[in-house]
Amino acid sequence: MSSAVDKLMRQGDAADRFDQSHADLRETQIAALDERFQERKDRIKLLRHRADEAGVTEIRGLADVVPLLFPHTAYKSYPESFLIDEKWDRLTKWLGTVSPYPISPVDASRISDIDHWIDQLQANGHYVSCSSGTTGKSAMLLASDKDMAWSRKDTVNVFSWGSGVRPAQDRRMIGVGATAAVPKNLIIADAQRAAFADPDKEPFRLPVPPLTVGTLTHMVVLRKKIADGTALPEELADFERTSKERQETMDKAVIAGAEALVRYREDKLYIAGMWNSLYQVAKIVRDMGYSAKDFHPDNCIYVGGGLKRAQLPDDYQEFVHQTFNIPANRDFQNYSMQELNSGMPKCQKGDRYHVPPWIVPFILDEAGDTLLPHESGEIEGRAAFFDLSLDGRWGGIITGDKISLDFDPCACGAKGPSIRNNIVRYADIKGDDKIGCAGTVDAYVRGLS
Amino acid sequence: MTATHTAATPAADSVVSAPFFLYGALQDEPDVTHRSRDLGVTFATPRMAMDRVVLPRTQVPPLLNVPLAEIIDFLVETGERIRDPKNPFVRDCIDRMSATHVLPRSVLESQVVGAAHYLDKRLLETVVEQNFPDPRALDEWVPKQDFTGRKSFVRAFAPRLIHVLPGNSPGVAVKSIAQGAMVKAVNLFKMSSSDPFTTVAILRTMADIDPDHAIVKSMAAVYWRGGDDAVERVLYRPQYFDKIVAWGGGDAINNVVKYLGPGFQLVSFDPKTSISMVGREAFASEEALDDAAELAASDVMVLNQEACVASRFVYVEADEADADRFSERLQARIAEKAAASGDTRPLDLDLREQIDTLMMLDDEFGVWGKTDGKGLVIRSDEPVDFHPINKTANVVRVDALDDAVKYVNVATQTVGFYPFDRMSAYRDRLAAGGAQRIVRLGEAGPSTIGNPHDAMYPLHRFVHWMAHEDGVAQP
Numbered sequence: 022m023s024s025a026v027d028k029l030m031r032q033g034d035a036a037d038r039f040d041q042s043h044a045d046l047r048e049t050q051i052a053a054l055d056e057r058f059q060e061r062k063d064r065i066k067l068l069r070h071r072a073d074e075a076g077v078t079e080i081r082g083l084a085d086v087v088p089l090l091f092p093h094t095a096y097k098s099y100p101e102s103f104l105i106d107e108k109w110d111r112l113t114k115w116l117g118t119v120s121p122y123p124i125s126p127v128d129a130s131r132i133s134d135i136d137h138w139i140d141q142l143q144a145n146g147h148y149v150s151c152s153s154g155t156t157g158k159s160a161m162l163l164a165s166d167k168d169m170a171w172s173r174k175d176t177v178n179v180f181s182w183g184s185g186v187r188p189a190q191d192r193r194m195i196g197v198g199a200t201a202a203v204p205k206n207l208i209i210a211d212a213q214r215a216a217f218a219d220p221d222k223e224p225f226r227l228p229v230p231p232l233t234v235g236t237l238t239h240m241v242v243l244r245k246k247i248a249d250g251t252a253l254p255e256e257l258a259d260f261e262r263t264s265k266e267r268q269e270t271m272d273k274a275v276i277a278g279a280e281a282l283v284r285y286r287e288d289k290l291y292i293a294g295m296w297n298s299l300y301q302v303a304k305i306v307r308d309m310g311y312s313a314k315d316f317h318p319d320n321c322i323y324v325g326g327g328l329k330r331a332q333l334p335d336d337y338q339e340f341v342h343q344t345f346n347i348p349a350n351r352d353f354q355n356y357s358m359q360e361l362n363s364g365m366p367k368c369q370k371g372d373r374y375h376v377p378p379w380i381v382p383f384i385l386d387e388a389g390d391t392l393l394p395h396e397s398g399e400i401e402g403r404a405a406f407f408d409l410s411l412d413g414r415w416g417g418i419i420t421g422d423k424i425s426l427d428f429d430p431c432a433c434g435a436k437g438p439s440i441r442n443n444i445v446r447y448a449d450i451k452g453d454d455k456i457g458c459a460g461t462v463d464a465y466v467r468g469l470s
Numbered sequence: 471m472t473a474t475h476t477a478a479t480p481a482a483d484s485v486v487s488a489p490f491f492l493y494g495a496l497q498d499e500p501d502v503t504h505r506s507r508d509l510g511v512t513f514a515t516p517r518m519a520m521d522r523v524v525l526p527r528t529q530v531p532p533l534l535n536v537p538l539a540e541i542i543d544f545l546v547e548t549g550e551r552i553r554d555p556k557n558p559f560v561r562d563c564i565d566r567m568s569a570t571h572v573l574p575r576s577v578l579e580s581q582v583v584g585a586a587h588y589l590d591k592r593l594l595e596t597v598v599e600q601n602f603p604d605p606r607a608l609d610e611w612v613p614k615q616d617f618t619g620r621k622s623f624v625r626a627f628a629p630r631l632i633h634v635l636p637g638n639s640p641g642v643a644v645k646s647i648a649q650g651a652m653v654k655a656v657n658l659f660k661m662s663s664s665d666p667f668t669t670v671a672i673l674r675t676m677a678d679i680d681p682d683h684a685i686v687k688s689m690a691a692v693y694w695r696g697g698d699d700a701v702e703r704v705l706y707r708p709q710y711f712d713k714i715v716a717w718g719g720g721d722a723i724n725n726v727v728k729y730l731g732p733g734f735q736l737v738s739f740d741p742k743t744s745i746s747m748v749g750r751e752a753f754a755s756e757e758a759l760d761d762a763a764e765l766a767a768s769d770v771m772v773l774n775q776e777a778c779v780a781s782r783f784v785y786v787e788a789d790e791a792d793a794d795r796f797s798e799r800l801q802a803r804i805a806e807k808a809a810a811s812g813d814t815r816p817l818d819l820d821l822r823e824q825i826d827t828l829m830m831l832d833d834e835f836g837v838w839g840k841t842d843g844k845g846l847v848i849r850s851d852e853p854v855d856f857h858p859i860n861k862t863a864n865v866v867r868v869d870a871l872d873d874a875v876k877y878v879n880v881a882t883q884t885v886g887f888y889p890f891d892r893m894s895a896y897r898d899r900l901a902a903g904g905a906q907r908i909v910r911l912g913e914a915g916p917s918t919i920g921n922p923h924d925a926m927y928p929l930h931r932f933v934h935w936m937a938h939e940d941g942v943a944q945p
Contacts, residue, residue, distance in 0.1 A: 100831075
């Protein structure tokens with residue numbers, strides 16, 4: 022690996038990693054971006070295409086990177102029929118257009134389903150994580166062994182910095198979320214357990230079957246069949262039944278999660294989940310008659326993912342914290358996304374997410390194609406990032422998020438770039454109400470949301 | 471479509487005023503600003519006075535006893551005034567609209583003026599005649615007697631309508647006003663954020679002809695953000711309105727659906743996708759190929775592909791080499807038409823991404839043109855899974871047009887066909903699949919006056935059919 026990237030990544034464990042100002046980092050970051058670009062431009066087909074179209078041959082400033090950033094939708098740009106018609110050889114070829122490492126062709130006739138396809142790739146060092154898009158396509162994000170190793174280290178550093186909890190293997194782990202069984206989630210769970218769990222205390226996981234990529238994509242396939250008019254009524258009835266059963270299993274599991282929390286209330290706990298599941302469990306615990314006073318005063322909480330459009334009361338965070346007696350200075354939140362390989366933890370004092378030196382933040386206009394001028398202070402716009410730590414795919418991504426990025430020091434003292442705690446998705450912003458007579462069959466599909 | 475870059479004009483950050491029209495009165499006190507996110511423009515409307523948009527049911531609709539012939543004459547005069555280049559309301563409207571619309575000014579001008587052609591005496595009369603077996607029912611209580619001797623009178627009674635207007639075609643405003651007037655309705659037009667001007671401009675033109683005419687007293691046009699509960703929970707009630715006439719789908723319709731119930735019905739013009747089918751005859755000669763490509767291109771480019779009748783998928787009965795020849799010519803003609811209209815809107819980021827990907831899978835897909843918003847064609851063996859829009863066509867190669875029929879679905883509106891003599895062989899299967907119109911390739915736009923729209927005769931659906939039972943005739 023090359024020098025500027027190395028120099029930035031070496032700070033992964035440094036205590037003062039969030040303390041270097043944007044101005045101090047800039048030169049090294051630009052050199053690192055150019056290094057990444059030079060070594061990848063002939064290896065990632067999509068990047069080559071982008072660079073040719075924009076006429077970029079070298080990175081001399083942040084603006085040069087903008088046309089090379091991939092929209093977050095790039096990882097779901099494969100034709101849906103590859104997935105639906107199980108054309109694994111074609112899907113592999115598509116994956117090859119975003120991969121810096123050659124992927125050997127697969128024999129589609131020897132692949133039984135998508136989970137099998139993912140296993141085969143993994144056996145060759147290509148880790149595919151899918152996002153859990155329920156109604157739309159799933160993004161397929163490729164990562165390498167190096168990325169997995171980095172993720173393993175970064176997740177612990179991020180949690181430790183953000184929550185103030187030291188990795189001392191002294192807690193009982195209680196997981197109340199049902200996350201997708203994809204390599205990135207699995208490695209994070211494993212790393213957290215290794216760092217924070219007391220090896221003598223059996224961790225608790227929700228008693229639900231693992232949510233595989235096959236389960237996730239089943240809905241996408243069915244949706245397409247409904248739209249095409251080829252889904253048969255019995256097939257839909259069957260789907261409704263399965264969904265209901267799954268929900269019942271989940272409801273029971275959440276109760277089991279609440280019971281486990283009550284059972285182990287005297288232990289020092291590490292509680293992990295998504296806001297929605299944490300809130301549901303907290304409610305049951307309260308209904309059972311337990312609250313903060315019954316729990317250990319040094320508990321901590323690991324929250325993954327956003328709200329995912331769950332409807333929760335305004336005070337859901339306080340409610341969860343108060344139920345499990347989480348001290349105020351243990352309020353952990355992390356800004357990241359499947360498309361990145363590193364996290365940006367939130368500080369306690371300034372209530373801002375901190376960007377590490379190996380992630381280069383960009384604020385673009387809403388359309389996502391122009392870099393907004395930014396030398397100091399805070400500006401708002403569409404977030405884009407280049408995660409220099411990424412090895413198994415291109416690090417530059419344009420997100421769907423609207424953020425406020427500040428180059429001035431944070432109230433917590435850290436001098437590096439930071440992001441205000443008011444991130445919203447552009448898709449969730451109540452927009453206008455333009456309607457037209459032109460539209461797609463998507464408007465005719467009911468019951469899968 | 472989401473953000474456009476043309477919005478980065480000087481007008482982008484100024485506030486454009488959008489007055490309301492309330493049954494003859496103009497309300498022009500800009501009070502509330504709204505953001506048109508698609509276009510990056512802010513416009514200001516008056517605060518909506520709810521009591522003024524509902525005409526109480528204790529009053530008979532103002533147009534009820536105005537003869538249809540007089541209404542049509544008034545509409546015809548309105549049409550003439552709209553076409554008059556000196557009409558200050560229309561001129562002002564186009565000025566304001568070009569600041570907020572996705573289409574270029576020249577396209578908008580010709581659309582507004584073109585839309586006025588709908589206000590033609592013979593045309594309007596034909597529309598009524600096609601929609602009603604006996605148009606007299608609009609003007610009077612028509613006497614009936616059945617075979618048992620029971621007598622009655624039937625009236626196509628004036629309804630109370632809310633029209634939720636689309637924003638992609640100013641022509642719909644003209645058409646909705648005319649249709650609402652001809653069924654003598656009390657009409658509340660809910661304008662769209664991408665055109666909060668045209669409807670008011672037409673109504674002001676009408677008030678300028680005769681401010682006290684019943685037609686003017688029957689029309690109101692206002693704006694609120696579609697889905698705004700504060701307005702819709704109040705207004706969407708059978709006590710105030712009989713029917714809601716809505717365009718579009720997705721959120722726009724989902725919001726409306728929750729208010730439906732006894733006495734408050736939906737007449738929906740659904741969101742549609744149109745396609746073309748080109749038979750192997752197109753490859754019989756160079757001339758035929760040029761001809762078919764030109765016809766297909768003109769169907770793709772109807773209203774610069776913003777409209778539902780505009781073709782997006784072109785199924786071509788050919789081998790790959792022929793499909794590629796067709797694609798190349800189609801792209802050249804789309805690009806020509808795009809250039810001629812001055813439309814340079816770039817492709818949306820997501821769409822560009824998906825097409826770029828197909829360019830890289832070049833052993834399976836062919837792409838002509840670039841993702842620069844100047845016109846583009848993708849050739850594939852199955853329809854692409856995104857919605858081709860903004861001067862983009864997908865040529866889908868099939869061995870036989872029979873294989874293309876399975877791609878027709880409930881969202882399919884118009885099927886443009888080539889050669890014309892094969893249309894009859896396909897129309898039953900296309901209708902069974904869900905399609906609504908089959909037309910000669912190149913003629914997606916025009917339709918026979920008074921023909922059904924969205925698989926119905928809309929005016930017939932609008933009215934409140936009322937019966938007056940009058941006992942049994944004495945033998």
